[in-house]
Each structure stands twice: as structure tokens, then as C-alpha cells.
Amino acid sequence: MTPAQDEAGADDGRVRARITRESLDDLGQFDDFGSEADGALLVFQGRVRETNRGRSVSSLTYEAYGEMAERELEAICREALGQFEVGSVSAAHRVGHLGLREVSVVIAVAAPHRDACYEASRWIIETVKVRLPVWKHEHYADGGSHWVGARQTESGTAAPASGGVNGDHVGRDYPGE
Secondary structure: OOOOOOOOOOOOOOEEEEEEOOOOOOHHHHOOOOOOOOOEEEEEEEEOOOEEOOEEEEEEEEEEOHHHHHHHHHHHHHHHHHHOOOOEEEEEEEOEEEEOOOEEEEEEEEEOOHHHHHHHHHHHHHHHHHHOOEEEEEEEOOOOEEEOOOOEOOOOOEOOOOOOHHHOOOOOOOOOO
């Protein structure tokens, strides 16, 4: 049990996690995020970019088994509460067809100090890329498309997946990498 949870497993509303087909562009959703104890709020948005590995990208399609992916995203957020000195954590991932510049993932972290926000946010996005059972299909300007493969570890082997379909979790290259 993380410090964010009481004996009943509640987190006092300090964790938000969702898989959605809705736009994630509205930063107003974080106007009331965190508490008076939090002196920092960091929001990260991953967006669809126009080029990946030298190919011109026209759009992306993300697919997921929603309930499984949402449970795993919530677990990642709860782990962040336990590992970092943060007050609240929110993460959302889009599914469906996304055009260029659309937000595919948003992570928000509120904490008393900014360093904890940066550390937790970075840990969350890197953990999402390895563990979240969401599949990414890139569509290219030349008409081709490609399902993005599993993320490789430093040793060159596929990163382990938690909760993926038959263990065939597909990692993502997020915009801005």
C-alpha cells in the first residue's frame, strides 16, 4: 500500500487515470488539480508528430482493451505516488485515430516542489511506454502503415510487458522523443 492509500485502499482522489477516445487538448482539466500543499504542477502532453524514424507520418491509430489498459495506467500512477514525493498524479491516453499535433497522452503531477514533478512525470511516461497495453499503428504520407513493435531494452531484447494480450504488448515512441 502506498502512502497515498489508507487502510481501505482509497487514495483521497489523488490519482486520475483514463483511456479515452475524447480529446486530451484541454489543459483546463487541471485547474483544480492538486492541493494547497502543492507548489508545483507539471503537465506533459505527447502529440502526434509528422516524422518518425525518417518517414513522413500522416496519422496514428491507437488500440487498447480499455478496462485492462485503464487498470494498468492507474497502477502506474499509484506506484508514482509511492515512489516520489508528489501529492497527485493524473494520466490519460487516447485511443482511436489521431491526426498530426493531436495529443495522444497527457500526464500531470502536482507536488510541493518541482523536482519531484519532473522526476515522477519522466518515470510515468517511460513506464507507460513499457507496460501500458496500448497498440500503435502509424500511417504514412506515402500510403503505407506499420504497427510499431515492442520497445527494446538497453540489452537489445524486447522490454517485458505487463498485461498485454498474450504478452504481445506493443511499446510506443511518443512524440518528442
